Amino acid sequence: MATGKDEKVHKKSALKALLIFSILTLALFASLKAHLPSYFWNVTTSIIGTEKLLYEIKDNGVHVGAGLTSEAKTAEILLSEVFLGSNALPPFIELYNAGDTSIDLTGFSLKRLSASGTETTFITSKRFENMLVNQHEYVLIAKSSSTLSADIYWPASYAMAKTNSSLRLYNPSNKMIDEVSWNSIPENSSLTRIAWDKNDFTLIDPPTPQSKDSR
Numbered sequence: 001m002a003t004g005k006d007e008k009v010h011k012k013s014a015l016k017a018l019l020i021f022s023i024l025t026l027a028l029f030a031s032l033k034a035h036l037p038s039y040f041w042n043v044t045t046s047i048i049g050t051e052k053l054l055y056e057i058k059d060n061g062v063h064v065g066a067g068l069t070s071e072a073k074t075a076e077i078l079l080s081e082v083f084l085g086s087n088a089l090p091p092f093i094e095l096y097n098a099g100d101t102s103i104d105l106t107g108f109s110l111k112r113l114s115a116s117g118t119e120t121t122f123i124t125s126k127r128f129e130n131m132l133v134n135q136h137e138y139v140l141i142a143k144s145s146s147t148l149s150a151d152i153y154w155p156a157s158y159a160m161a162k163t164n165s166s167l168r169l170y171n172p173s174n175k176m177i178d179e180v181s182w183n184s185i186p187e188n189s190s191l192t193r194i195a196w197d198k199n200d201f202t203l204i205d206p207p208t209p210q211s212k213d214s215r
Helices: 004-033
Strands: 043-048 052-058 061-064 077-083 092-097 109-113 119-123 138-143 152-154 163-170 176-184 190-193 201-204
Touching: 077 163, 077 176, 119 152, 176 190
Parallel strands: 138 152
Antiparallel strands: 043 052, 052 061, 077 092, 077 190, 092 138, 109 119, 109 163, 163 176, 190 201
């Protein structure tokens, strides 16, 4: 007859086997990802046991959760900083590839959301064509009349709203993959991302625009 101690040993062994199986499965998914259509990976998988082991596989990268390392992460383009402009510095938007592989931004776009909930295209996909972003590299986007040396420019007649607005980043499948919102931003401050694995932003002064050449 199995004792309480034996049952604990069996449970620990089973949990260890589950963790090993899950890590091997994720490694296999990451390996196959490069050879299968991106829509195949629009999957969310959850394994819940004595310890929670969660991971998501999406068409813009692999998001790793508790119990798994970040070694399997792929290209992941994120909004990293937004500045509305001041007398001293023109407005800009900054993106960052937080993943471990390069990614072509062809087909990406940026849209703005007004206080009334109206969404309009701010930077068309045409302006992202053939823009290759290496791993851990920034992309600087600025107004066409800007004095900043940017990688991508938006029309001089366009402007970001000072209050109650949002910027949304869309991938080539027209799926929103990131968003930053604000009620108001002080004139000399920018909204800057403080964690690549979370949608957390903070105000900094002065802003720190970085382009592909800043690396």
